[in-house]
Amino acid sequence: MIDELKQVGPRIRAIRHSKGWTLDQLAAMAEMSPSTLSRLESGKRQASLELLIPLTRHLGVGLDSLVTPSVPDPRVRRPVIRRDGMEIAPLTPEGSPVNTFKITYQPVTEVPEPRVHDGYEWLYVISGKLRLLLGDRDLVLTRGEAAEFDTRVPHAIFATGSRPAQVLSIFNSDGVRMHTHTAEG
Amino acid sequence: MIDELKQVGPRIRAIRHSKGWTLDQLAAMAEMSPSTLSRLESGKRQASLELLIPLTRHLGVGLDSLVTPSVPDPRVRRPVIRRDGMEIAPLTPEGSPVNTFKITYQPVTEVPEPRVHDGYEWLYVISGKLRLLLGDRDLVLTRGEAAEFDTRVPHAIFATGSRPAQVLSIFNSDGVRMHTHTAEG
DNA sequence: TCTCCCATTTGCCAAATCTGCAAGAAGTCT
DNA sequence: AGACTTCTTGCAGATTTGGCAAATGGGAGA
Numbered sequence: 001m002i003d004e005l006k007q008v009g010p011r012i013r014a015i016r017h018s019k020g021w022t023l024d025q026l027a028a029m030a031e032m033s034p035s036t037l038s039r040l041e042s043g044k045r046q047a048s049l050e051l052l053i054p055l056t057r058h059l060g061v062g063l064d065s066l067v068t069p070s071v072p073d074p075r076v077r078r079p080v081i082r083r084d085g086m087e088i089a090p091l092t093p094e095g096s097p098v099n100t101f102k103i104t105y106q107p108v109t110e111v112p113e114p115r116v117h118d119g120y121e122w123l124y125v126i127s128g129k130l131r132l133l134l135g136d137r138d139l140v141l142t143r144g145e146a147a148e149f150d151t152r153v154p155h156a157i158f159a160t161g162s163r164p165a166q167v168l169s170i171f172n173s174d175g176v177r178m179h180t181h182t183a184e185g
Numbered sequence: 186m187i188d189e190l191k192q193v194g195p196r197i198r199a200i201r202h203s204k205g206w207t208l209d210q211l212a213a214m215a216e217m218s219p220s221t222l223s224r225l226e227s228g229k230r231q232a233s234l235e236l237l238i239p240l241t242r243h244l245g246v247g248l249d250s251l252v253t254p255s256v257p258d259p260r261v262r263r264p265v266i267r268r269d270g271m272e273i274a275p276l277t278p279e280g281s282p283v284n285t286f287k288i289t290y291q292p293v294t295e296v297p298e299p300r301v302h303d304g305y306e307w308l309y310v311i312s313g314k315l316r317l318l319l320g321d322r323d324l325v326l327t328r329g330e331a332a333e334f335d336t337r338v339p340h341a342i343f344a345t346g347s348r349p350a351q352v353l354s355i356f357n358s359d360g361v362r363m364h365t366h367t368a369e370g
Numbered sequence: 371t372c373t374c375c376c377a378t379t380t381g382c383c384a385a386a387t388c389t390g391c392a393a394g395a396a397g398t399c400t
Numbered sequence: 401a402g403a404c405t406t407c408t409t410g411c412a413g414a415t416t417t418g419g420c421a422a423a424t425g426g427g428a429g430a
Binding site: 022023024034035038039042044 | 405407
Binding site: 032033034035036039045046048 | 387388389390391
């Protein structure tokens with residue numbers, strides 16, 4: 001059974017219900033027995049054109065709209081996480097092969113302690129000024145700048161100046177390298 | 186069998202041919218046996234969605250386009266007839282229950298002899314001036330004027346003035362009255 | 371004309387599916 | 401409970417299916 005066909009029956013049923021019609025009513029319009037329509041709607045029999053064409057006519061829908069697979073809502077909506085003065089908005093669904101976040105760093109009064117952990121991080125500064133302490137380097141990234149580094153190197157990231165910094169960040173901690181080159185520098 | 190379904194097979198075949206594919210090729214793509222596809226194309230078996238969906242995918246067409254009945258071109262294109270200085274453009278297909286013409290009368294130097302024949306005629310002057318001799322009447326119709334008369338009354342029609350007259354004419358000669366009232370006037 | 375080759379059609383038939391009826395189930399009022 | 405309405409399902413005969421293999425058709429070339 002082709003995948004798209006599984007939704008045909010339920011869709012017919014949904015449209016029928018939305019019109020407030022009973023099985024018998026629609027079956028009469030489309031000139032088929034109620035049992036046939038019942039089985040069709042519940043997927044207990046194959047959807048043939050013979051059956052579908054009269055139905056589409058009375059339901060006012062096209063054939064394609066009955067069989068076109070419904071695409072799940074692609075919008076990612078996950079709750080924002082607040083931690084250590086950061087506002088972390090996950091931009092990829094849970095379980096996604098990529099982990100993307102929009103992180104808003106608040107200005108800090110006190111420089112946080114650099115940390116290490118497994119993984120790689122790539123980031124892009126959307127707005128604000130970002131101070132990146134990475135090993136023996138002390139960098140300030142401004143809007144439009146991007147950076148990538150090995151998070152096993154001690155690092156600290158925070159907004160500098162008086163305004164928050166918005167950063168788009170792609171991060172992986174599962175040991176899979178995000179890029180083909182090794183992070184030697 | 187629903188009417189629309191009869192064209193599904195031939196259409197599939199036409200599309201397949203237009204792509205220069207053989208039965209075996211398309212059958213392989215759509216994962217069905219050549220015999221099944223052959224029977225489908227020649228209408229010897231029912232067109233089920235199970236069969237059609239893979240085909241539409243490979244043929245690059247929608248389901249609806251396979252089953253939507255093709256409406257014949259509604260435009261009427263018939264050769265213009267020239268006779269007696271008139272240019273007669275039939276505006277209805279042969280065999281149509283109504284006979285409509287656009288007639289262009291050329292200016293005449295000599296008044297034609299009135300004639301009689303069975304039927305009724307309705308006319309509308311699109312442009313020019315039309316002289317209508319009808320029984321004891323001698324009328325000039327100008328743009329926008331309409332007239333209806335019994336063609337058993339002796340009549341002659343021709344353009345008057347220096348320019349041709351364009352007339353839309355509905356005519357019937359088969360004894361069926363075009364209008365409900367009798368043509369007494 | 372004959373033959374070869376490729377595309378397509380068709381006979382066959384076991385297996386799967388269809389079909390409507392009538393009975394059953396599930397839910398809703400009174 | 402009982403009466404209704406809506407929907408589901410068991411059943412059995414009728415119909416359709418699907419792929420294999422053989423037959424057919426139609427060119428192209430010998």
